[in-house]
Amino acid sequence: xxxxxxxxxxxxxxxxxxxxxxxxxxxxxxxxxxxxxxxxxxxxxxxxxxxxxxxxxxxxxxxxxxxxxxxxxxxxxxxxxxxxxxxxxxxxxxxxxxxxxxxxxxxxxxxxxxxxxxxxxxxxxxxxxxxxxxxxxxxxxxxxxxxxxxxxxxxxxxxxxxxxxxxxxxxxxxxxxxxxxxxxxxxxxxxxxxxxxxxxxxxxxxxxxxxxxxxxxxxxxxxxxxxxxxxxxxxxxxxxxxxxxxxxxxxxxxxxxxxxxxxxxxxxxxxxxxxxxxxxxxxxxxxxxxxxxxxxxxxxxxxxxxxxxxxxxxxxxxxxxxxxxxxxxxxxxxxxxxxxxxxxxxxxxxxxxxxxxxxxxxxxxxxxxxxxxxxxxxxxxxxxxxxxxxxxxxxxxxxxxxxxxxxxxxxxxxxxxxxxxxxxxxxxxxxxxxxxxxxxxxxxxxxxxxxxxxxxxxxxxxxxxxxxxxxxxxxxxxxxxxxxxxxxxxxxxxxxxxxxxxxxxxxxxxxxxxxxxxxxxxxxxxxxxxxxxxxxxxxxxxxxxxxxxxxxxxxxxxxxxxxxxxxxxxxxxxxxxxxxxxxxxxxxxxxxxxxxx
Numbered sequence: 001x002x003x004x005x006x007x008x009x010x011x012x013x014x015x016x017x018x019x020x021x022x023x024x025x026x027x028x029x030x031x032x033x034x035x036x037x038x039x040x041x042x043x044x045x046x047x048x049x050x051x052x053x054x055x056x057x058x059x060x061x062x063x064x065x066x067x068x069x070x071x072x073x074x075x076x077x078x079x080x081x082x083x084x085x086x087x088x089x090x091x092x093x094x095x096x097x098x099x100x101x102x103x104x105x106x107x108x109x110x111x112x113x114x115x116x117x118x119x120x121x122x123x124x125x126x127x128x129x130x131x132x133x134x135x136x137x138x139x140x141x142x143x144x145x146x147x148x149x150x151x152x153x154x155x156x157x158x159x160x161x162x163x164x165x166x167x168x169x170x171x172x173x174x175x176x177x178x179x180x181x182x183x184x185x186x187x188x189x190x191x192x193x194x195x196x197x198x199x200x201x202x203x204x205x206x207x208x209x210x211x212x213x214x215x216x217x218x219x220x221x222x223x224x225x226x227x228x229x230x231x232x233x234x235x236x237x238x239x240x241x242x243x244x245x246x247x248x249x250x251x252x253x254x255x256x257x258x259x260x261x262x263x264x265x266x267x268x269x270x271x272x273x274x275x276x277x278x279x280x281x282x283x284x285x286x287x288x289x290x291x292x293x294x295x296x297x298x299x300x301x302x303x304x305x306x307x308x309x310x311x312x313x314x315x316x317x318x319x320x321x322x323x324x325x326x327x328x329x330x331x332x333x334x335x336x337x338x339x340x341x342x343x344x345x346x347x348x349x350x351x352x353x354x355x356x357x358x359x360x361x362x363x364x365x366x367x368x369x370x371x372x373x374x375x376x377x378x379x380x381x382x383x384x385x386x387x388x389x390x391x392x393x394x395x396x397x398x399x400x401x402x403x404x405x406x407x408x409x410x411x412x413x414x415x416x417x418x419x420x421x422x423x424x425x426x427x428x429x430x431x432x433x434x435x436x437x438x439x440x441x442x443x444x445x446x447x448x449x450x451x452x453x454x455x456x457x458x459x460x461x462x463x464x465x466x467x468x469x470x471x472x473x474x475x476x477x478x479x480x481x482x483x484x485x486x487x488x489x490x491x492x493x494x495x496x497x498x499x500x501x502x503x504x505x506x507x508x509x510x511x512x513x514x515x516x517x518x519x520x521x522x523x524x525x526x527x528x529x530x531x532x533x534x535x536x537x538x539x540x541x542x543x544x545x546x547x548x549x550x551x552x553x554x555x556x557x558x559x560x561x562x563x564x565x566x567x568x569x570x571x572x573x574x575x576x577x578x579x580x581x582x583x584x585x586x587x588x589x590x591x592x593x594x595x596x597x
Contacts, residue, residue, distance in 0.1 A: 010036040013260050015246045016090020019570050020557035021296025022224035023577030024527035026231040029238035040269055041085035042243040046094045047361035050220045053379040058093035066271035070458035087242055088225030095382040096214040098154050100127045101566030102400045103203045112295040114579050115543035124576040137178040145199030151227050153217040157381030164354040174491035179209050179388045207401045210387045218378035247453035248311040257293040257553035261286050264301050270458045294479045296557045303332040303446045304457045320451040326549035329539035334530045335444025336564050337522035339436040343485045344501035350427035354378050357403035392477035403481045404435040404567040413501050414521035434481035437567045440470035446528050464517050478516050524569045529559040542581045556580040
């Protein structure tokens with residue numbers, strides 16, 4: 001595990017091009033450093049990538065995905081968990097909902113670590129720096145916390161398709177009256193909406209109907225890829241290499257990261273649908289890092305790469321014949337996800353919001369596609385027609401809401417192969433999704449399956465660990481969310497023909513709890529390399545993203561959170577990417593990106 005000779009060198013080598021790695025690489029390059037980004041996936045593009053409404057198709061596109069099969073409980077293995085394999089990371093296939101975490105989530109990190117730079121007052125500056133808000137007026141924004149000049153534009157979808165659908169409007173009004181505790185009175189009072197990125201509302205732990213800001217520009221997906229490519233057009237010192245799989249971090253005898261070993265080629269990682277396990281490993285090459293290596297490979301691959309490099313629990317590494325350089329038992333532990341569950345209803349009348357949309361990429365005869373090319377219509381939306389923030393009975397009335405409930409004109413029951421093709425087959429289906437945030441459980445793990453860098457790790461989320469009171473509280477919160485959905489549906493009365501998922505036979509509290517245990521899913525994996533104090537035996541990185549026990553090595557992605565912040569994790573990852581670039585520049589004696597403007 002000593003250093004290998006490097007044929008070339010850069011100041012910084014960033015492994016991964018997602019919402020964590022992209023801001024770091026872009027800002028370091030803009031500061032004048034030579035930066036290399038290694039990305040195992042390929043360059044995305046075309047309608048499946050660009051069109052917000054096609055994000056489900058993107059998760060199933062063989063050119064854009066890695067297939068992981070994860071455990072949710074000890075008795076339930078092999079659940080499909082797609083991750084993006086592309087320049088831009090999971091920002092290439094996510095639903096683009098961009099909501100900054102509540103202040104409380106940043107305050108929690110500051111209090112756990114003792115680092116004041118993680119206070120909400122500081123972290124919101126990073127959101128302001130990266131956001132280019134288009135759905136609020138700069139003139140009337142006041143101290144809302146919005147940014148208007150950043151690289152990540154935020155928009156709300158074209159409302160016209162929903163306004164043209166009277167059945168959908170009735171459904172929205174019924175939901176609004178439930179959320180805002182309005183009876184049959186004024187619909188104006190019932191339809192009170194708030195902006196979830198207005199920081200002033202989080203100070204009062206706001207609950208109610210929330211808009212759904214999207215990371216789009218003129219109705220097209222925008223994210224980490226666009227940031228990297230824009231910076232690359234402006235300066236020559238940023239190199240991006242797709243189809244390049246990092247296999248090991250090169251660490252010298254002084255425990256300093258000095259480079260990255262890699263192999264080149266497409267579909268090398270065996271989570272790729274078209275990977276050929278019989279092919280030999282290509283020749284390994286090495287690139288040197290004169291200053292630092294930054295690992296931003298994601299919640300599953302970052303801990304895998306650290307372990308392959310000799311950083312992790314000694315017993316775990318020894319099983320695979322890997323020499324332990326730094327014994328860090330927290331590597332791959334603390335894995336978390338948001339719990340989500342779907343309630344699908346059959347309406348008596350069809351919804352018109354999608355019109356004649358065919359969801360066939362590049363189909364010029366599709367009227368919705370033609371509208372999208374003009375920057376309007378149903379395809380500018382990720383499908384979510386409204387979101388509701390509410391509190392379960394497990395949190396106090398003055399706490400931040402722990403449930404985000406959002407609805408879509410689709411039949412969505414979780415991630416399973418072929419789901420994107422059946423979402424909109426029946427125009428009478430509508431789905432409410434209950435998302436449980438601010439989880440109390442952290443029982444998941446990422447472990448090596450092999451010392452072969454092409455082999456995906458073993459992933460177990462440990463959903464609802466039996467016998468733990470905190471797991472029962474999370475389950476009770478999910479049940480509260482489902483009951484809220486049932487209350488909204490009752491307001492629709494005879495307009496709902498039946499509940500199709502879960503089956504109507506699920507009625508009692510115990511039946512509902514069993515259904516949630518068996519069918520809950522998630523898509524916001526995080527926390528597998530948590531930040532913590534040096535005296536915390538399970539901490540992997542410090543508050544400056546440095547891996548304990550190794551110089552010149554940092555991790556910047558969703559794996560570093562001690563707890564999952566917010567409701568949709570991408571905004572928080574972008575924010576720590578911006579923060580990390582400042583920290584790295586200051587540690588290196590350079591001005592921060594913010595100071596350079």
